Amino acid sequence: MKLITINEAIKHVHHCLDIPATHEIIYSGIYRNAEPNMKPYFRIELEWNKIGEPRLDEDELVNPHTIRAELDAVTGKITAYYRHDRRNDLNETNEEMSDEVYEEIYPNIIGWIHKLDLTINTAELYVTKKLITNHDLYEVQYVRAHNGIRVSDYQMFNITLDHNFNLIHLSYRWDSSSFTKNENPIPLENFVKQFNPNQLSLFYHKLISPKYPYYAWRENIYDAVTGELIREDKDELIEVIDMDASLTLEHQPIVNLKKPIFTTDSYNALKLPDHTTNADPYAPHPFYPLLTDDEVERAKDIAVSCLRQSSADKTQYQYAFINKLGHPPIQSMLGNQIQVTIHRMLHGVGIGGAGIRFIIDRESWALNNTIDALKMFNTDLSNDDNDLFLKPTVSIEEAWSKLQDKVEIRLRYKLETDSETQTSNLRLVYILDSDWVCNAITVELTQLT
Numbered sequence: 001m002k003l004i005t006i007n008e009a010i011k012h013v014h015h016c017l018d019i020p021a022t023h024e025i026i027y028s029g030i031y032r033n034a035e036p037n038m039k040p041y042f043r044i045e046l047e048w049n050k051i052g053e054p055r056l057d058e059d060e061l062v063n064p065h066t067i068r069a070e071l072d073a074v075t076g077k078i079t080a081y082y083r084h085d086r087r088n089d090l091n092e093t094n095e096e097m098s099d100e101v102y103e104e105i106y107p108n109i110i111g112w113i114h115k116l117d118l119t120i121n122t123a124e125l126y127v128t129k130k131l132i133t134n135h136d137l138y139e140v141q142y143v144r145a146h147n148g149i150r151v152s153d154y155q156m157f158n159i160t161l162d163h164n165f166n167l168i169h170l171s172y173r174w175d176s177s178s179f180t181k182n183e184n185p186i187p188l189e190n191f192v193k194q195f196n197p198n199q200l201s202l203f204y205h206k207l208i209s210p211k212y213p214y215y216a217w218r219e220n221i222y223d224a225v226t227g228e229l230i231r232e233d234k235d236e237l238i239e240v241i242d243m244d245a246s247l248t249l250e251h252q253p254i255v256n257l258k259k260p261i262f263t264t265d266s267y268n269a270l271k272l273p274d275h276t277t278n279a280d281p282y283a284p285h286p287f288y289p290l291l292t293d294d295e296v297e298r299a300k301d302i303a304v305s306c307l308r309q310s311s312a313d314k315t316q317y318q319y320a321f322i323n324k325l326g327h328p329p330i331q332s333m334l335g336n337q338i339q340v341t342i343h344r345m346l347h348g349v350g351i352g353g354a355g356i357r358f359i360i361d362r363e364s365w366a367l368n369n370t371i372d373a374l375k376m377f378n379t380d381l382s383n384d385d386n387d388l389f390l391k392p393t394v395s396i397e398e399a400w401s402k403l404q405d406k407v408e409i410r411l412r413y414k415l416e417t418d419s420e421t422q423t424s425n426l427r428l429v430y431i432l433d434s435d436w437v438c439n440a441i442t443v444e445l446t447q448l449t
Contacts, residue, residue: 001042002074002278003074003277004071012076019067020050025046026055026066027045028047030044030045030276031043031270031272032279032286039175040075042281043073043079045069046070047069066084067082068080073279078116079172080170082169097132102130118157120157126142126150127140128143136163137168138160138162140159142156144156149428150412152414153414154173155175155415156171156174157171177425177426178426179426180413180425180426185411185430186224186225192409198396199407199432200218201217201235202392204349204350204351204352204354205351207352212439212442214438215396215400217432217436219432219433220233221414221432225428230414235350239320240319241304254306254309257367259369261369261371265335266334270286286334287334288331288332291331295338299338302358302360303340303360306367306370317345318344320343320350329341336362336363338359339357339358339359341356341358343356347389351389353374354374356372358370359371403437403438406436406445408434408435409433410431411430413429414431436448
């Protein structure tokens with residue numbers, strides 16, 4: 001993949017934007033995207049500061065004279081721009097922008113899209129927020145839409161202009177992709193007929209209740225034209241862990257080093273040499289290198305060893321490896337580390353917000369850190385049986401009779417990318433959502449938001 005040079009990026013920004021002659025480049029770098037399959041695959045970061053000014057101000061914050069720009073390192077297009085001299089202060093005031101003011105500034109927004117040659121089809125702009133900040137900044141946020149139907153994935157364009165319509169802030173992501181054409185969705189009244197009690201999931205969550213289990217709608221996604229289930233919001237139980245501490249494992253005892261998980265070095269792992277002009281988007285990602293089967297088993301062994309020797313509440317709960325949507329229990333992560341997530345269960349039901357993450361160094365196999373969600377949120381871990389969740393008594397069919405009309409179905413477009421061809425299309429989908437849960441003991445309905 002051919003990349004532009006840092007010098008070309010600097011020249012492009014100076015050509016498109018008003019960088020004062022009083023400013024000089026203080027930082028530049030080429031970086032790989034932190035997400036392996038997200039565009040732009042590579043970006044160039046640039047920072048200017050007023051000549052002679054320190055990089056940080058007296059509050060150890062970025063100097064207010066700093067100007068920052070990010071560019072797609074392949075196309076050379078500016079994807080983000082920020083002037084720190086107009087950053088928010090404690091006296092910020094916001095008021096909703098009237099339609100009349102919006103109509104006045106809209107041509108200037110379109111002008112900036114054309115001037116920066118952004119890959120945005122202006123007919124697809126859908127306003128989600130428009131504010132006047134401190135009486136002289138115009139802030140507008142957009143998402144992407146087609147024929148009034150919004151894109152559910154991260155497709156956005158945010159822009160802030162001053163009263164003279166100078167660019168103060170910009171960020172956007174607008175993937176090259178096409179919408180499905182001439183397709184009619186299944187009528188909603190026909191689509192809902194396919195649902196049954198299996199649309200519900202049973203769960204505990206200490207932040208919702210310290211005692212009760214609940215049923216909730218699964219937030220599934222379906223093809224709106226064919227009705228095909230394309231994403232199921234369902235946890236897959238892989239293995240319930242035997243907590244017998246007498247079992248012999250290779251890695252006992254385990255010492256928790258309590259090292260920081262995120263460091264500057266982790267971020268710098270994304271940085272390419274400054275003179276790189278070709279890069280491979282398929283090369284192993286520094287944050288998400290592939291794990292071998294042996295590495296997966298070794299990481300599991302270390303996590304289970306640590307859990308058996310240190311868990312104070314192991315007599316209360318079951319522990320399990322659960323494959324959650326998009327989040328396998330063992331996965332590589334930044335800093336050449338492996339993350340193992342073990343979930344708590346009770347009465348065979350998963351407890352939301354109660355996972356334990358073990359962060360393991362991939363080279364030394366030392367345990368760098370442990371993060372227990374219950375302890376993080378100061379949740380009671382008492383051994384008193386009265387503090388445990390109650391066992392569900394309501395059947396899924398009875399809960400369904402209460403919840404079946406408490407669902408919101410949104411017609412959206414979903415961005416799908418072919419990893420082999422790197423082409424994208426936007427698929428018409430139905431997305432299920434519901435704020436309502438049903439108590440699995442009292443049958444009482446609760447709206448969470």
